[in-house]
Amino acid sequence: MEDAYLVALLTLSATIRVSTPLILGAMAGLFSERSGIVDVGLEGKMLAAAFAAAAASAVTHVAVIGLAAGIATSVMMALIHGYASITQRGNQVVSGVAINILVAGLTVVLGIAWFHQGGETPPLPPEGRFMPIALPFQDTVAAVPVLGPIYARLIGGHNLLVYVALATVPLTHWIVNATRFGLRLRAVGENPQAVDTAGISVAWLRYRAVILCGVLTGVAGTYLSIAQNANFIRNMSAGQGFIALAALIFGKWRAWPAFGACLLFGFLDAVAIRLQGVSVPGIGEVPVQFIQALPYALTVILLAGFIGKAVAPRASGIPYVKEH
Amino acid sequence: MPAAESAPPAIELRHIDKRFGTVHANRDVSMSIARGSITGIVGENGAGKSTLMSILYGFYEADSGEILVNGKPAAINSAHDALRLGIGMVHQHFVLIDPFTILENVMLGAEGGALLRRGKASAKQELERLEREYGLGVDPDAVVGTLPVGAQQRVEILKALYRGAGILILDEPTGVLTPQETDQLFRILKTLRARGSTVILITHKLREIMAVTDEVYVMRGGAVVAHRRTAKTDAGELAELMVGRKVRLEIEKGPAKPGAERLVVEDLTLHDARGVTVLDHVSFAARGGEIVGIAGVSGNGQSELLEVLAGIRAADAGRIVVDGVEITPSQPRDPARMRDLGVAHIPEDRHRLGLVVSFEATESALLGYQHDEAYAGAVLQRHGAINRHCAALMDEFDVRPRQPFLRSASFSGGNQQKLIVARELARAPKVLLVGQPTRGVDIGAIEFIHRQLVEHRDAGCAVLLVSVELDEIMALADRILVMCDGRIVGEVARSDADERVLGLMMANARGADGIAASA
Numbered sequence: 001m002e003d004a005y006l007v008a009l010l011t012l013s014a015t016i017r018v019s020t021p022l023i024l025g026a027m028a029g030l031f032s033e034r035s036g037i038v039d040v041g042l043e044g045k046m047l048a049a050a051f052a053a054a055a056a057s058a059v060t061h062v063a064v065i066g067l068a069a070g071i072a073t074s075v076m077m078a079l080i081h082g083y084a085s086i087t088q089r090g091n092q093v094v095s096g097v098a099i100n101i102l103v104a105g106l107t108v109v110l111g112i113a114w115f116h117q118g119g120e121t122p123p124l125p126p127e128g129r130f131m132p133i134a135l136p137f138q139d140t141v142a143a144v145p146v147l148g149p150i151y152a153r154l155i156g157g158h159n160l161l162v163y164v165a166l167a168t169v170p171l172t173h174w175i176v177n178a179t180r181f182g183l184r185l186r187a188v189g190e191n192p193q194a195v196d197t198a199g200i201s202v203a204w205l206r207y208r209a210v211i212l213c214g215v216l217t218g219v220a221g222t223y224l225s226i227a228q229n230a231n232f233i234r235n236m237s238a239g240q241g242f243i244a245l246a247a248l249i250f251g252k253w254r255a256w257p258a259f260g261a262c263l264l265f266g267f268l269d270a271v272a273i274r275l276q277g278v279s280v281p282g283i284g285e286v287p288v289q290f291i292q293a294l295p296y297a298l299t300v301i302l303l304a305g306f307i308g309k310a311v312a313p314r315a316s317g318i319p320y321v322k323e324h
Numbered sequence: 325m326p327a328a329e330s331a332p333p334a335i336e337l338r339h340i341d342k343r344f345g346t347v348h349a350n351r352d353v354s355m356s357i358a359r360g361s362i363t364g365i366v367g368e369n370g371a372g373k374s375t376l377m378s379i380l381y382g383f384y385e386a387d388s389g390e391i392l393v394n395g396k397p398a399a400i401n402s403a404h405d406a407l408r409l410g411i412g413m414v415h416q417h418f419v420l421i422d423p424f425t426i427l428e429n430v431m432l433g434a435e436g437g438a439l440l441r442r443g444k445a446s447a448k449q450e451l452e453r454l455e456r457e458y459g460l461g462v463d464p465d466a467v468v469g470t471l472p473v474g475a476q477q478r479v480e481i482l483k484a485l486y487r488g489a490g491i492l493i494l495d496e497p498t499g500v501l502t503p504q505e506t507d508q509l510f511r512i513l514k515t516l517r518a519r520g521s522t523v524i525l526i527t528h529k530l531r532e533i534m535a536v537t538d539e540v541y542v543m544r545g546g547a548v549v550a551h552r553r554t555a556k557t558d559a560g561e562l563a564e565l566m567v568g569r570k571v572r573l574e575i576e577k578g579p580a581k582p583g584a585e586r587l588v589v590e591d592l593t594l595h596d597a598r599g600v601t602v603l604d605h606v607s608f609a610a611r612g613g614e615i616v617g618i619a620g621v622s623g624n625g626q627s628e629l630l631e632v633l634a635g636i637r638a639a640d641a642g643r644i645v646v647d648g649v650e651i652t653p654s655q656p657r658d659p660a661r662m663r664d665l666g667v668a669h670i671p672e673d674r675h676r677l678g679l680v681v682s683f684e685a686t687e688s689a690l691l692g693y694q695h696d697e698a699y700a701g702a703v704l705q706r707h708g709a710i711n712r713h714c715a716a717l718m719d720e721f722d723v724r725p726r727q728p729f730l731r732s733a734s735f736s737g738g739n740q741q742k743l744i745v746a747r748e749l750a751r752a753p754k755v756l757l758v759g760q761p762t763r764g765v766d767i768g769a770i771e772f773i774h775r776q777l778v779e780h781r782d783a784g785c786a787v788l789l790v791s792v793e794l795d796e797i798m799a800l801a802d803r804i805l806v807m808c809d810g811r812i813v814g815e816v817a818r819s820d821a822d823e824r825v826l827g828l829m830m831a832n833a834r835g836a837d838g839i840a841a842s843a
Contacts, residue, residue, distance in 0.1 A: 179438060179439055180437065180438050183431065183435060183440060184433075186424075187424065190421045196403060198403070198432045199403045199406075
């Protein structure tokens with residue numbers, strides 16, 4: 001019993017850790033897409049940030065510099081996407097895909113050129129990473145039965161970026177719904193002409209949304225390489241940007257439901273990890289590949305069957321051309 | 325009015341000139357619009373009215389010329405500048421955000437601080453004050469997308485007033501309104517004038533100009549051709565000035581000679597994807613040699629009725645009989661097979677259903693008939709025949725320019741419509757379904773198309789005319805059916821119909837008598 005409780009706690013704790021990049025990615029996508037800029041480049045931006053953070057940290061051994069490098073790189077990618085889709089009114093999906101392809105190649109090439117480790121960056125020492133933060137009285141409280149482990153293992157025991165990710169959810173919800181910027185953001189995603197005729201710059205508004213998106217994917221990528229792991233591995237984002245996008249759609253472009261979707265996908269992933277090598281009665285040992293595929297398969301099923309009608313922001317994906 | 329002359333005009337335009345490439349959209353336009361007046365600007369489509377107002381509202385920049393607002397030269401480079409100068413605009417197509425509440429729509433751009441809460445409270449107070457003052461009849465917390473069109477338009481007016489606009493431009497404001505909503509709008513405009521606001525009304529409906537304006541400017545070909553005090557002119561003179569020649573507002577037609585029933589519709593019922601009933605036991609008959617008009621505010625099932633009759637969608641119940649051939653929901657016919665029965669269709673939305681805008685005129689003139697042996701060989705199209713066919717249609721129906729290889733999108737709205745009318749009428753159909761035949765079409769083309777419809781009536785064709793323009797229905801139809809909420813709520817012979825009767829029937833499905841009694 002005690003054991004099962006601990007296993008459950010550990011699985012939930014893993015859920016939070018696995019969900020972190022998804023949450024950051026989904027909130028990033030939320031800002032971009034609510035402004036009417038479709039972003040399939042979340043994946044690429046996360047990967048670019050992961051590489052930049054690991055590279056900067058490998059040189060300086062300072063985690064915060066890694067974070068800064070990750071955010072700066074990701075914002076740069078976001079600005080490229082913004083320039084293509086806002087200023088040049090290009091196709092937003094093409095631009096996003098281009099960023100994904102560019103980053104997938106460029107990180108490996110630069111990795112080989114700079115670090116000579118087959119595209120990976122060197123392993124980082126603890127000071128170069130975001131390490132789990134000890135909560136106050138963690139050791140004392142951990143001894144308390146039932147509630148102790150929750151405090152120590154579920155609430156505590158995570159690194160700074162996990163808490164940052166969790167904080168972005170209420171923050172995003174608040175910005176979108178309670179601020180002037182949020183009102184205009186929602187408006188520009190629905191009907192940019194209304195924003196234009198109200199005397200507000202559509203382009204500047206969308207650029208700000210895209211930059212915010214870049215900042216958040218920057219944190220997500222940084223988390224992957226220097227918090228969750230200890231170096232950059234080629235293609236380490238492994239589709240999480242797309243899963244974040246799926247969670248965003250699943251949550252109908254709203255912060256809390258998207259957060260719920262991220263936790264669900266994270267939970268499936270955490271369960272998959274825990275089920276590896278476990279013998280299920282009646283079936284025997286489930287093949288690792290099957291379990292690993294589970295979250296993706298479920299994503300497809302959930303998206304196809306349970307999401308209901310997801311109405312995207314109406315102006316989403318359409319470049320704004322002034323007309324009257 | 326000596327007082328008005330001493331005060332500077334609210335807006336003065338001096339020698340405004342604007343070109344788009346080879347199109348000279350505004351030629352040396354000068355206007356002076358008195359404060360506290362309602363000024364009309366009339367002109368056909370493409371006369372340059374909208375371009376001029378877009379310049380005034382900062383969407384476009386004039387190539388040359390000067391704008392004075394309240395006597396001071398003003399540089400208006402954006403909507404922001406216009407708003408700052410107190411100029412508000414109600415666009416023809418509303419620029420509202422459907423999922424937002426009225427309050428949020430009105431606040432956008434004038435939120436009163438980085439956080440919404442305080443701004444919302446004060447905006448609500450202000451809206452309530454405006455509501456009391458002008459009687460707009462809207463609830464600030466209602467979601468805009470759920471409102472009827474007339475109310476959405478009042479939200480647009482509210483937006484402008486909320487920003488303190490003393491000068492209000494309305495671009496074709498009545499196109500989508502019922503007669504009652506139009507009356508309400510005019511009452512609001514008069515209240516605005518009484519409180520010192522200046523209103524500019526852009527329209528091509530002369531009746532409205534006569535009903536509500538103090539002065540009127542007439543534009544043609546990008547230039548101002550006349551300036552009149554409304555009291556000293558009449559609709560006939562204005563129409564003549566607009567088109568530059570005499571036009572008949574009435575259509576000359578003899579009495580209908582109804583023959584056999586060509587189209588019979590019985591208990592036609594249709595539900596949309598959400599299960600809402602859009603056609604509710606619609607029954608009527610149309611005889612050869614008569615024009616049956618279907619009046620109604622748009623969105624009351626007329627579009628769906630046309631689509632069902634044309635074979636574009638299948639009904640859920642009921643039957644259609646075309647010249648003795650029965651069509652039931654269990655054996656629906658697609659549009660091609662409806663055409664084989666002699667049913668031609670001039671669709672309401674010419675860009676969506678009428679033609680392919682990226683096709684050349686030759687191809688658009690062929691749509692629906694591309695499998696005819698005359699045009700389709702075993703494998704290849706017979707280009708010679710197709711091109712000759714298109715050229716002949718263009719000659720006969722006066723489609724300009726006469727360039728069969730021009731992309732359909734490059735023709736003006738009126739000429740696109742003439743091309744479609746030509747295509748559908750070329751086969752001498754037995755039943756002609758017509759939806760909004762003159763929407764967005766200039767007066768010259770309207771006259772032409774109307775004459776064509778009457779000619780085909782006289783040739784024995786049963787014409788079913790759906791239009792939201794009462795003028796058009798009244799001018800053409802021999803019998804008028806009124807639709808509301810998917811049902812036919814009344815039938816009036818043309819001789820007994822007037823706009824008031826039709827308007828009341830259009831606005832209310834059940835209690836037309838009740839309204840008539842209370843009015």
